[in-house]
Amino acid sequence: MKNILKVLLISLITLTIVINSPFAYSQDTTTSGNKIDGFPVILNDETLFVIQKNTGSFSAEERAETITNRLKKFAENNSLSLDSLKIQPLNDTNTSTIVSDDKILITLTEEDAKAAGKTIQELTTQYLEKIRESVAQYRSERTLQSRILAAIYTLVASISIGLIFKIINVIFPYSYRIIDRLQETHIPGFRLQNIELLSSQKVAKYLISFLKFIRVVCYLTVFYVYIPLVFSFFPITRGLSYKLFKYLFAAIQLTWLGFINYIPNIFIISLIITITYYTIRFTKFIFTEIEEGDLSFPGFYREWAMPTYNIALFLIIALGLVFVFPYLPGSNSPAFRGVSVFLGILFSLGSTSAVANTVGGIILIYTRSFQIGDRVQIGDIIGDVEEKTILVTRIRTPKNVLVTLPNSTVLNSNVVNYSASSRDTGIPLILHTTITLGYDVPWRKVYQALLDAAADTEHILDQPAPFILQTSLDDFYVSYELNAYTDRTIKIPLVYSELHEHIQDRCNEADIEILSPHYRAMRDGNQTTIPANYLPSDYQAPGFRIEH
Structure with a gap:
């Protein structure tokens, strides 16, 4: 029922358009042509013949327009029969006319005949036959029977377009459902090496969108053909x-x-x-x-x-x-x-900043400053390189904070790479830490305690062996720097923490008090700071000297 109503609605709208068409469109009686090819005489939207020559003060264009208007009036007047159309014989002016009840419709001259390559009698007879055929067709198409037949054709065309729309509405949704069912099994995605450019779901979505576009195009095409087809019936x-x-x-x-x-x-x-x-x-x-x-x-x-x-x-x-x-x-x-x-x-x-970052990214590639996974320090940021693109570098800090640095910033900063030496040359990274102890602690004893602490620490390598440097001899204490090798650069904070723990344990076991002593300038009555093994066996601390 709903489809029938749609067909009837389409037919009604079409008939309304056609009925009101005389107000929007009428037969074009203006002639379009040129002086060489001539100007057409038109009836029922059909060119009957052309006028190429002037007659007296009338131009060829004016003659064609006048003849067109006369023929249209004759065709619309059903009281005038086709038998009334006759050719008047030649007169002294070498012209021939076609008349209807003594009303002149068209006048032809010898110049018209020469332009057509015929005699004036042949040309007039030919034009008369064309006029009769065109007028007969004009009148037959405007009878009540023809109008009813045109309305029937319109109804048939409307039913046809309804069926076509119905077929379109069945085929395309069915195609959508097929694509939905096949998107996981038979519709592949697009990949570039290991990068998925388009998943199968997106490919299916784009296919459905394309089919929807084709569906709209089909609707518009069918409708565009339908309207002129119906118009051609009237x-x-x-x-x-x-x-x-x-x-x-x-x-x-x-x-x-x-x-x-x-x-x-x-x-x-x-x-x-x-x-x-x-x-x-x-x-x-x-x-x-x-x-x-x-x-x-x-x-x-x-x-x-x-x-x-x-x-x-x-x-x-x-x-x-x-x-x-x-x-x-x-x-x-x-x-x-x-x-x-x-x-x-x-x-x-x-794109000024983008170009700067791109150039910076390219330079960083060829300077080999760092690679993915390296432990680096860029400015105040310390962490592991997690991503390295043409525009930015991303670093994950030991606190699990992801920092994004533009490549132009990285290029203008000092980059400290803790992993490059071990990766490229096989020489592990040296970790170092410093403690200060008084002169009263034997340095050999300190060395042993620090080396034992390094040996107890996980991720400190045995080879190359750790070593100690005395970096300074200050007024009251000595600075001892412990240097130890490690190949686990990503665990530097943990290694340092564990090393400091073992240094405290080993110093406590050796009765070494970790402090930096300071002395006043009063030595009388105080123990010397020289280690005991350097003093005589009968050494005693001097007493206080008091002078009167």
């Missing part, structure tokens, strides 16, 4: 129908001719794309071999391979686009050039 709108079909065919023809003329450019673009594609594949093969160590060049490190390939990829694609650009449709149009210049200026003004 004589008062047939001219508009012809124009609509003419526009459609002209657009199709223009598109097709444009495509045919563009085929050479398509071949050139395809050739450029093919060359670019295989150049990229060859370049990738070379840099992959370098990364895997199968191919090497002096001074070119393996970790440079993929970043260099990405730079080469960008340059190859950019060069390919430069070659393709002149062959793109509309590339020579002022609008296309204006948009290109505008986008270039916009990019230049808005």
Whole structure:
């Protein structure tokens, strides 16, 4: 029932448009032509013949317009029969006329006959037959029977378009459901190496969106064909129908001719794309071999391979686009050039910091300042390098804080890498810590306690062996620096903490008090600070000396 109502509604709207069409559109009685080809005489939106010559003060255009108006009035007057159309014989002025009840419809001269390449009798007879046929058709199409038949055709066309819409509404939703069912099994995603560019769900979503677009195009195409088709059933709108079909065919023809003329450019673009594609594949093969160590060049490190390939990829694609650009449709149009210049200026003004960060990222790659996983210090930030992109570097601190640094900032800062030495040369990192003890503690005893503390600490290497340096002899104490090797740079804070714990334990076991003694300038009655093993066995601290 609902579909029937839709068909009836479409038919009613169409009939309303057609009925009101005389107010919006009437037969075009103006003539369009030129002096060479002539000006057409039109009836029922059909050109009967053309007028090429002037007659007296009347131009060919004026003659064609006048004849068109006379024929239209004759056709609309049903009281005038076709038998009333007659040819008057030649007169002294060498003219021939077609009349109806002594009313002149058209006058032909010898010049008209010469322009048509016929005698004036033959030309007049030919025009008379055309006029009779056109008037007969004009009147038959405007009878009640023809109008009813046109309404029936309209109803049939409306039912047909309803069925077509129904088929479209069945086919496309069914296609959507099929895509939804197949998206996990038969619709693959798009991947570039290990990077998923489009998942299968997104591919299915884009396919459904494309089908929805095709569905709308089908609706519009069917409706555009339907309206001129219905208009062609009614004589008062047939001219508009012809124009609509003419526009459609002209657009199709223009598109097709444009495509045919563009085929050479398509071949050139395809050739450029093919060359670019295989150049990229060859370049990738070379840099992959370098990364895997199968191919090497002096001074070119393996970790440079993929970043260099990405730079080469960008340059190859950019060069390919430069070659393709002149062959793109509309590339020579002022609008296309204006948009290109505008986008270039916009990019230049808005990408200053981005360009600086990009250049900084490229320089950091080739300076080999750090790699992913290295423990580094950049400015006041200490942590492990977690991500290294062309624009930013991300560092995770020991407190699990993720810090993002622009590459331009990294490039302008001092970078301390705690992992590079162990990774590149095999020489582990040296951790060092300093304690200060008085001169009364034997230095050999201090050495042993510190070395034992280093040996007790996890992640401190036995080889190379730890060592101790006396970094200063101050007024009241000595500075002892313990140096120990480790290859676990990511655990530096934990290693330091554990080392300090063991230093305290070993010093306490050796009766070494960790402090920095200070003395007043009063030595009488005090024990000397020289270690006991350097003093005589009968040494006693002097008493206080008091003078009167």
